[in-house]
Amino acid sequence: MSRTRRLWLFFAFICVTTFCWMVMLSSQDHNIVDNMLRYSVNVVLVNKQHKFLHQRHLQQQKHEHEQHKEIIKLEQQNNKTASALNVEVAQIFDKFHRMHGEVNVSKMIFYKITTKPLNNDTHGNDFNKTSTTSKPQQQFVPKIAHIIWFYPNETEFRFHQAMSLLSLQRFFKPRKIFFWHDTLPTGRWWLFAQQIVAHFLLVPYKRPTKIFNYTVSVPEHQSDVARIQLLREYGGLYIDLDVVLLRPLDPLLEYETTMGAETPSQLGSGFILAKENSAFLKLWLDSYSNNFNDNDWNYHSTIMPMKLAKQHPQLVHIEWFSINRPNWFERDFLYRKGKLWDWSENYAVHLWYRECPDDYNPTNVREMNTTVAEVFTFIYFNERPQWKGG
Numbered sequence: 001m002s003r004t005r006r007l008w009l010f011f012a013f014i015c016v017t018t019f020c021w022m023v024m025l026s027s028q029d030h031n032i033v034d035n036m037l038r039y040s041v042n043v044v045l046v047n048k049q050h051k052f053l054h055q056r057h058l059q060q061q062k063h064e065h066e067q068h069k070e071i072i073k074l075e076q077q078n079n080k081t082a083s084a085l086n087v088e089v090a091q092i093f094d095k096f097h098r099m100h101g102e103v104n105v106s107k108m109i110f111y112k113i114t115t116k117p118l119n120n121d122t123h124g125n126d127f128n129k130t131s132t133t134s135k136p137q138q139q140f141v142p143k144i145a146h147i148i149w150f151y152p153n154e155t156e157f158r159f160h161q162a163m164s165l166l167s168l169q170r171f172f173k174p175r176k177i178f179f180w181h182d183t184l185p186t187g188r189w190w191l192f193a194q195q196i197v198a199h200f201l202l203v204p205y206k207r208p209t210k211i212f213n214y215t216v217s218v219p220e221h222q223s224d225v226a227r228i229q230l231l232r233e234y235g236g237l238y239i240d241l242d243v244v245l246l247r248p249l250d251p252l253l254e255y256e257t258t259m260g261a262e263t264p265s266q267l268g269s270g271f272i273l274a275k276e277n278s279a280f281l282k283l284w285l286d287s288y289s290n291n292f293n294d295n296d297w298n299y300h301s302t303i304m305p306m307k308l309a310k311q312h313p314q315l316v317h318i319e320w321f322s323i324n325r326p327n328w329f330e331r332d333f334l335y336r337k338g339k340l341w342d343w344s345e346n347y348a349v350h351l352w353y354r355e356c357p358d359d360y361n362p363t364n365v366r367e368m369n370t371t372v373a374e375v376f377t378f379i380y381f382n383e384r385p386q387w388k389g390g
């Protein structure tokens with residue numbers, strides 16, 4: 001190519017470039033240039049930022065991971081002292097049992113929840129109540145449980161009674177279990193219960209022998225009167241020791257009073273959940289002033305509360321199927337051979353133990369093919385049956 005021609009080309013190139021620049025610079029806004037500049041700057045910045053963010057993300061991830069680990073650790077520690085404890089204890093007990101055959105409670109080391117007691121209550125002193133009249137309406141039933149023991153002195157505590165307490169601890173998680181008594185039980189299951197059940201407080205209690213103008217001498221009736229009075233005063237959950245809880249009662253805690261029907265004309269008194277000063281319990285207690293008959297087994301215990309419930313349905317929440325069913329007439333479903341009752345929806349099961357003297361223990365419950373043995377296996381070993389919900 002000749003020298004002249006190259007010069008021309010160069011000149012043309014300069015002209016075109018200058019023209020382009022002039023067009024760009026003279027355009028109304030300087031978007032294109034701006035954008036070009038910004039873009040090149042941005043590429044650098046974004047790159048930097050990206051690196052920074054990535055770094056920070058990694059740090060954050062690490063931090064969260066640590067935190068997560070920490071939380072899990074805390075939760076595990078917490079779980080050890082809370083709900084999982086029963087299971088753990090049951091496993092220890094089971095292992096011990098397999099290793100040593102016959103259970104000897106005095107040889108065992110138990111875990112026990114050692115959270116501080118609510119008050120200085122080891123001597124039952126926190127029972128002096130101040131006036132409750134000015135208290136606002138409680139939102140929930142207080143998490144305290146009441147057991148009443150009016151048996152002859154040194155009556156042996158039985159396996160099913162220990163299971164009742166264990167179930168109470170697991171599913172109600174009470175701050176306190178008050179054991180109102182005027183005599184004390186004996187036996188290895190009593191030792192077991194005292195060692196294994198947390199927040200268990202023995203409170204000496206003089207059983208009532210009079211209600212209004214009537215003498216009460218049948219221990220079951222004395223216990224009925226005492227449970228109504230205690231629940232009126234403190235609120236909480238009362239259960240008979242042949243009632244076993246099977247799941248948490250949380251959906252029931254907002255009602256002022258909850259009881260379970262046995263039949264369409266009977267409300268069982270073996271399970272009562274109530275806030276303090278329950279109006280329904282007041283009515284029930286007041287009903288004792290009218291024709292109480294110590295010789296009538298059921299009237300004031302079960303028939304009267306159902307009558308009252310029908311007159312004042314707004315005062316009591318009735319669970320029709322999930323507490324006292326199977327009922328007395330259906331108790332064979334618990335004790336006859338075969339898994340005959342699906343209790344996956346039950347809050348509790350009433351064992352009607354008085355008439356069912358079979359002696360269950362950790363060895364035979366696994367082999368016995370009955371619904372009640374299934375319940376005990378669930379409580380003692382935490383082995384769920386294969387129901388739809390289980």
Ligand SMILES: *[C@@H]1O[C@H](CO)[C@@H](O)[C@H](O)[C@H]1NC(C)=O
Pocket residue numbers: 072073075076079083084
């Ligand atoms: C703690 O217990 C709860 C309820 O039993 C359970 O959901 C949770 O996974 C447990 N946490 C750990 C870390 O074991």
Ligand SMILES: *[C@@H]1O[C@H](CO)[C@@H](O)[C@H](O)[C@H]1NC(C)=O
Pocket residue numbers: 104105106107
């Ligand atoms: C249980 O163990 C204690 C202490 O080892 C012992 O004194 C007691 O005799 C044992 N009881 C039974 C029933 O084996």
Ligand SMILES: *[C@@H]1O[C@H](CO)[C@@H](O)[C@H](O)[C@H]1NC(C)=O
Pocket residue numbers: 119120
């Ligand atoms: C519990 O008792 C101890 C010693 O008797 C006392 O120092 C403490 O203040 C008490 N705590 C409460 C909450 O009453």
Ligand SMILES: *[C@@H]1O[C@H](CO)[C@@H](O)[C@H](O)[C@H]1NC(C)=O
Pocket residue numbers: 125126128
């Ligand atoms: C509770 O009341 C009894 C008798 O009324 C009294 O002797 C006792 O000191 C009281 N206890 C407390 C902690 O107030």
Ligand SMILES: *[C@@H]1O[C@H](CO)[C@@H](O)[C@H](O)[C@H]1NC(C)=O
Pocket residue numbers: 153154182183184
């Ligand atoms: C129960 O029996 C024990 C042991 O024999 C005795 O110490 C206690 O005083 C008795 N209690 C009652 C209320 O009789």
Ligand SMILES: *[C@@H]1O[C@H](CO)[C@@H](O)[C@H](O)[C@H]1NC(C)=O
Pocket residue numbers: 212213289
């Ligand atoms: C108890 O009996 C007395 C005398 O017999 C009577 O005046 C009183 O009204 C009775 N009280 C109740 C609550 O029935």
Ligand SMILES: *[C@@H]1O[C@H](CO)[C@@H](O)[C@H](O)[C@H]1NC(C)=O
Pocket residue numbers: 337338339369
């Ligand atoms: C349990 O008993 C029922 C009724 O007799 C029977 O059908 C079932 O096979 C038994 N199951 C076991 C595991 O023995």
